Structures are given as C-alpha cells and as structure tokens.
Amino acid sequence: MTTRSTGNRFTDRTALVTGAGSGIGRTTALALAAEGARVVVAGRRAEPLAETVRLIEEQGGKALAVPADVSRAADAEELVRATVEHFGSLDVAVNNAGVFRGGRPLADLAEGDWHTQLGINVTGVFLALRAEIARMRTQPSGGAIVNVSSTFGAHTASAGAAAYSATKAAVTALSRGAALDHIREGVRINVVSPGATATTMSLRPGETEAGRAERLRHDLPLGRVARTEEAAAAILYLASDDAASTVGTDLVLDGGGSL
Numbered sequence: 001m002t003t004r005s006t007g008n009r010f011t012d013r014t015a016l017v018t019g020a021g022s023g024i025g026r027t028t029a030l031a032l033a034a035e036g037a038r039v040v041v042a043g044r045r046a047e048p049l050a051e052t053v054r055l056i057e058e059q060g061g062k063a064l065a066v067p068a069d070v071s072r073a074a075d076a077e078e079l080v081r082a083t084v085e086h087f088g089s090l091d092v093a094v095n096n097a098g099v100f101r102g103g104r105p106l107a108d109l110a111e112g113d114w115h116t117q118l119g120i121n122v123t124g125v126f127l128a129l130r131a132e133i134a135r136m137r138t139q140p141s142g143g144a145i146v147n148v149s150s151t152f153g154a155h156t157a158s159a160g161a162a163a164y165s166a167t168k169a170a171v172t173a174l175s176r177g178a179a180l181d182h183i184r185e186g187v188r189i190n191v192v193s194p195g196a197t198a199t200t201m202s203l204r205p206g207e208t209e210a211g212r213a214e215r216l217r218h219d220l221p222l223g224r225v226a227r228t229e230e231a232a233a234a235i236l237y238l239a240s241d242d243a244a245s246t247v248g249t250d251l252v253l254d255g256g257g258s259l
Helices: 023-034 046-058 073-087 111-136 162-185 209-219 228-239
Strands: 014-018 038-043 062-067 092-095 143-148 187-194 250-253
Touching (some): 014 023, 014 111, 038 046, 038 073, 062 073, 111 143, 111 162, 143 228, 162 250
Parallel strands (some): 143 187, 187 250
C-alpha cells in the first residue's frame, strides 16, 4: 500500500492514530507519514500494527507501534505518555478505534455486544480524548483531534444497527461538547462521519466485495463505496492548519446516502 503525498502539512509534528491496524486507521497513518508526521499507531493487536509501521517505514517515514485498549484508562494514558516520550510531542490525534456488533434487531442483541460497543466506541473515545487533551493543552502549539464517527447515528438509521448508531451519535455529541470546552486552550476538535467505505465493516454477512459494489451502485447516489484514502484525506484536512478555524464540525462522507 502506498499513499500519495499532497504536501508537507505535518512536517515536525507527531500524530497518534488509534485503530491503525487496518482500514481507515491504517490509511490515515500512512497519509500522515507521507506528509511528514512522525506517527504512533495504536490498536489491540500487535501484528497488524507492526505491518502498518513496516508500510510507513518503507515509504521513508517514522512510526512507532503501541498496543493499547483505549477502553481502559491506564492504556489511554500510557499511549499518550509513550508517544510524547518517543517523539517529544502530541500534535495530532485521530481516534478511529471502533467495533460493530449487530446485524440483528435491538431486542435480539446480546447485552455483552451492547457493552463492547459502548466501551470501545464511546468510553474509548472519551478516555483517549481526556488523555490527549491533557497533553495538548500544555503545549504552546496546542493540538488538533479528529474523532471518527459514522453516518449511522446522528445522520441516518439502519436496521440491525441501533446500538452501534447510538454509540456513534454519542461520539458526535461528545466531540462537539469537547470542542467547545477546549478550543480556547488551543485544542481543536472535529469529527468525520464516514458512510459505506471499502473496509470489512461495510460488508453484510456473507457479502462479497463485488456484491457490495452492486448493492451500492443502486443504493447510493454516488453509486459506489468510498475509498479509505478519501476518508483519510478528510481527516488530514481537519487535522491540518488548512482547517484552523473549523471547530466542532461533523464532516459527513457518505456519497449522498443520508440526504
């Protein structure tokens, strides 16, 4: 996997990306490195993170893998500590870690699946935000944070995804409130809400990539699934100085699906 650089917007900056072992997280980490950032990649499994680091280093970038479960306060705090200890600062954070447990009506959802989604998708974002802001507010340059939500929740609904949608709507609300709380301290917070993107999460049970492409050709106004590079481009925009006056925005990337 290679990522085309569009500039050097993140030269001499340190970026942290959670959920960076695959999908949007990995693509975002590669894109940040391609634009000059030193990148810390985090996730619960070491092997995919090592692969992300390898891909970044193959492109001439600098990266560090830190296995962490952001639903645990100690892990979130250690993740920020390790980032600053290794690279000297925390300038950009992308809170992308998330899980989907659904595909069935709410009344048939196991309580454990509810708690798993709540713990990672909401509590994980809260704990990561708290640790990241605590560092960024002490830096003269502040920092920028982008939280990855979803069109499910604040923008649209889908059968079999009620609990997931609730957690993602919470991410949007949490992010907007945090943005208001901390912008005067130099910490700028925004959200991206992807719709169907070319990751395994957008595949229905038993569906192939070809089947997904055919379904979305009819179901989406855009007529196709979004590429992870398109999501990464939006994230990098919000994290960059190009968006210096953008605060508390929820940028929807769904090919017109929520219109």
